[in-house]
Amino acid sequence: MFVRLLVLLALAVSARASAQAPVSLADALGAARQQSPEVALAGEAIAGERANLRAAASAFDPQLYGSVGGGQAATPNRSFQGTTPVLATAGSGYQQVEVGVQRQYRSGLALTPLVQMTRTAADGTSALLETTAGVSLAYPVLGGRERNTALAAEDAAGQRISAARADLDRAAETAAAAAAVAYWDYVGAVRIQEALQVAEARAARLLADTEALVAADERPAADLVALRADLSRRRAARLSADQSVYDARQRLGLAMGGTAADADALGPAADALPEVPATVEVDEAALVARALDARADLLGADLRVRALDRETAAATADLRPSVDVVLDAGYTTLSEGAAAQFLPVGGASRGGRVGVSLRVNRLGSGITRATTERQRATRERLRIARDDLARRIRADVAGAIASLRSGAAEVSQTREAVALYQEAVENERLRLRLGMGTLFDVQIVEERLANARTSAVQAEVRYAQALVRLHAAVGALGPAADLCTLPAAP
Structure with missing residues (x-):
């Protein structure tokens, strides 16, 4: 009888398993x-x-910056009418708008275009507007590419x-x-x-x-x-x-x-x-x-x-001096009177500039040395x-x-x-x-x-x-x- 119960139990367990x-x-x-x-x-x-x-690559994204400002001043002065001294107050003011972009490339090239307009006016004189558009390029020529910590990151x-x-x-x-x-x-x-x-x-x-x-x-x-x-x-x-x-x-x-x-x-x-x-x-x-x-x-x-x-090599290079070639070029216009509006072109007087320089970058600071260590x-x-x-x-x-x-x-x-x-x-x-x-x-x-x-x-x-x-x-x-x-x- 007991053997039969065991067989039935085994069959029941087998039936349950087969259902899964x-x-x-x-x-x-x-x-x-x-x-x-x-x-x-x-x-x-x-x-x-x-x-x-993505955070490391953002170092090579264009960085747009700009500013708007102005000021007004009243300056006491002393003038002469004929031989008679006269004390008076002269007023002057200025408004300035500046827009620029900074962009660093993986090759080490740094590009910074800039547009700046400054309008000045003083009592008794015509308003002047100076508009400058320029660009600055810097390229490493001596150890600069090795110290590109942004690229290393x-x-x-x-x-x-x-x-x-x-x-x-x-x-x-x-x-x-x-x-x-x-x-x-x-x-x-x-x-x-x-x-x-x-x-x-x-x-x-x-x-x-x-x-x-x-x-x-x-x-x-x-x-x-x-x-x-x-x-x-x-x-x-x-x-x-x-x-x-x-x-x-x-x-x-x-x-x-x-x-x-x-x-x-x-x-x-x-x-x-x-x-x-x-x-x-x-x-x-x-x-x-x-x-x-x-x-x-x-x-x-x-x-x-x-x-x-990779990061340590760049940080170590940053402890050594490096030299960049910097090219700077710009175009300036000057307008007076009614023409002295905030316009990027025009003007009675125009001029330009171009220059090349060598820039020696700073040696690594104390925090750079600590980071490297x-x-x-x-x-x-x-x-x-x-x-x-x-x-x-x-x-x-x-x-x-x-x-x-x-x-x-x-x-x-x-x-x-x-x-x-x-x-x-x-x-x-x-x-x-x-x-x-x-x-x-x-x-x-x-x-x-x-x-x-x-x-x-x-x-x-x-x-x-x-x-x-x-x-x-x-x-x-x-x-x-x-x-x-x-x-x-x-």
Whole structure:
């Protein structure tokens, strides 16, 4: 009767699972890449770096400026009418309008066109309007281009965007690795649950057979006590396995970027654990070389070092003197009387100017030196972190390969143990029927078989997860990655 109840329970669980669509490893990895919060955070970091690039590039946007002003003055003076001195007050005033544009180019050229109009008038005199239109060009000829800190900031911002994209790629790989590890945990938990269900059913069958023997007076009733205790113990182990399946499903759902409700809705795993070879043949040096070339986080760290190199070089050049060639040209008109209106052309008098000069820029200030020192320190810190990451990548690859090799050997031994214990169980059952063995002998071997099956599944899970860690260490966790095989060496 109890065996029948177990079968009905298994059918009910199977019917519930079949109502939910199976989830494949590819489904889990794809969901993790798309829904992981870490991936979303890395995407927002790219948006922030793009904003920084726009801010850096704004240094080369035209800057329009202008001013409007005027004034009035009453000045006491002393004049003569004939030989008689006369004290009086003379009034004067002016109005001025100025409009200009400043533009710095990435080549180092600085362009500043300017239009200025000034109207002056005094008591007893005609109004005068002076209109000046000019342009100033400055071009670096000695160290000026090297000290273009605005261009260096823009270049560095572009490199940081590339670094942020590399971080996004690594975040997607990390999320996929976590999902793969959780997936294999889920597969292993279900396999262990099934093994313990089989052990529970075997214990129930042994109890039922013994009850029949007791009823026929072929075995003493005292034998039933230990068998019932063993069945209760196995039932408790199976219930614990049921909870482990639930926990593994929750971890998988969260690793896929879902909620607890999403995890509850997950169906059974569609993919089996990967095949385990008898021996693991892999070229460790080649995989290390691939990792150092392909790891996105190492590329991002290197790009950040390069960005600081670019900024530091410009800041260091700013500490040295530089020379610019400055060309200045202008056109001026002067109007008087009724013609003295705010017009950019016309006038009774016209003139122009043109000039060339050499301008020596100031040496770097104290704040420039402090900024340069801070950038050098930051650059050194990033370099140390990058080199440490490369060191840890080498260790990660070596560790994953060692885990694979030991895992393959462990799987081989546990599978052999399962096969031998299965044979031992049948032998003990035969000895029991022939009166040459005891129920306790059967129980002991049954327990060892159940433990061997659990160990075999755990060994296969560890091998599969070591395979995931190797892919992650090498940087081979892209959308096309096959996590059931070894990553290819370059």
